Amino acid sequence: MTAAVGIGARWAVSALFFANGLVVGSWAPKLPAMMARLGIGESVAGLLVLSLGVGSICLMPVFGALVARRGSAWAVRLAAVLFAPSLIWISLAPTVWAVAATVLVFGGLIGAMDVAMNANAVAVERARRRAIMSSCHGFWSLGGLAGAGAGGLGIQAMGELAHAVVVTGIVAAILALAFPRLLRDGPEGGHAHQPLRLPRTPLPYLIGVMALASMIPEGAILDWAAVYLQREMGASLALAGWGFAACAGTMAVMRFLGDAIRRRHGAVRTLQASTVIAMAGLALAALAGSPPLALIGFGLAGIGIANMVPIAFSAAGNLPGLAQGVGLSVVTTMGYSGILLAPGTIGFLAERTGFSVIYLGLSLLLLVPLALSRLARTADFEG
Template sequence: MSMAALPGGATGGTRGGFGPRWAVSGLFFANGLMIGSWAPKVPVLMQRLQISEAEAGLLVLVLGLGSVTMMPIFGAIIARRGSAGPLRRAAVLAAPTLLLMSLMPGIWSVGLAVFLFGGFVGGMDVAMNANAVAVERARRRAIMSSCHGFWSLGAMAGAAAGGILLAGLGERGHALLVTLAVGGLLWLLLPRVLVDAPHPEAAPAPLRLPRSPLPYLIGLLALCSMIPEGAIIDWAAVYLRRDLGASIWVSGFGFAACAGTMALMRFVGDSIRQRLGARQTLRLGAVVGALGLAMAALAPAPGWAILGFGLAGLGISNLVPIAFSAAGNLPGIAPGIGMSVATTLGYCGILVAPGLIGFVAEHVAFSAIFLGLAVLILSSLILSGLARHADFDHGGD
């Protein structure tokens, strides 16, 4: 493997032109594939374990707690050692956890497996976002939105195929197939990630929480869009089945539609961001996302709800990439630390809040919940000025 020197002391493996930019993009795809495969699994776990929405909400909450526990730990390691090593470890540890939860017989053992799934997928998420920021800096060109586009492609593939595979192969067969697919991707991609360890003469980054309010406010900005995204991941299938009478294979297309439109928009998001600026891109996305969620909430049939979830994905597609890119480029704050703070707060929305929604759904219709989430997306407009930190001059390739 040849090594190509990159700006800032970073290096990345290349083989036949397959370099760090595509390696980190592929890892976003693998991470999304695991999360997307989890989405249609929730109603299957509810049926196998004979649990209610509130108990399923506890499992989703445990997933979120696993992520929130591991994200700051990985962020601190990244600040000291760079993102490549932590990214490789988290990815390898995350790969078998979906199969593990399918093999566990009871709710407590499944809960432990879900905690590990959330923890290592979350740690991988922090590391690959930090690695994407390092690639952006090395190339002097935005790639974050398209990286998240690959995540959405993976999530769409996992969610769309999940219902069909669960119906045809069963829970364990589905999990085994996903694990093998992820393992193959990791074998191909992990040797090629950008090595962004600090220069040996550089002072180690302090491993304390930053005093500046900026990463916390950017995390709150991410939270406003990630709560709705998490709700769609974990509850769109249940909403389509329970409230709108969709079949098990149709139910997986709620999140698949969202992930698909997110992917499409994210692949053009970098160019839109460069043309309109991060702030204007974020504001337009928030409005469109809110309209899509409102449409899903008021839908009279599964098809209309799926269309609404697709419109919501179109709107919220670039909100999180802009927030994370801003968090990784804050002045005076190590990228790993700024990223871990923002991602931990943001992923409370995608991982912890949906668990609480399970308890609310015991007493409130999902239509009312999704309407409330539309209002939450609009509230991100208050913090949209923070997106300026995601704007920088891009030159070169």
């Protein structure tokens, strides 16, 4: 592969991450508008969010198999084309049950595209012999920030359906530019005709446990940081909203720096340092005596969390002896199940213990990826 082709493929897959983040970010402000349109409360809306997560986990293994049989470029094109107009179908759904069905499919396509674009990023890493996974996730963060930031204004100015049409048009334009430049990979020798089954080696499952433990704290900050700051620390609602923002901001910056850090220090050392920093940030947030100190803790946690999951995904995508996409689908499914299962469980426990204990416990949970960090050595492929 020439350097020019490699650069084109690198930016094409980055564009897919941005487009996916843009749509997912646009979903966040759409939820309250949809609740008002359907006349539903928080409990029903919570079930809709749960259906999104269930759909995502269901299609991840399916598209992992498609990546193994047809290659990541083919799979990501299919997923992206189906995914792009999802917000329109949700906006047009007239009843709660119809919305539930479309949200289930929406979640499934999020997971499908997630597996396929991460697999394509791994293929580009191999072809260029350079780490790009962290910055790809950085582009996803930028897309999510753009979608969530502009979504509320767009829905208020244009209405729910018009906003969905505009977002779909932007995503379609991104896909039109990215598709011709995608790295065209194929199934690795012999794998296309072999029956696809769950891996028998424990390595992808252990890396999946590492990803699971890494993603639960991120979900806990996303869903509960504002509640913790407001209810337990007495912060104003405006200040409480900065809980996840502090984490997300530092996370985005560190994801763009993460590939260079990994190239210099190696995946294992980068993961170990990231884990220790995330543990310190969560502990600081848990033990902070004031909201500003807790915000510093959440920001520090974002610095650490930023590159833990990208490194796990790179390690899974480069496991020897597995069909392309199979190991990655196991790890993504296990990792994202943490974000699906954690919010309800954390809320249940917090009613009895308080969020300070929860965040301190999540700091200790990160001892798991720290103990398994040596497994990240397969993410080092340069040289």
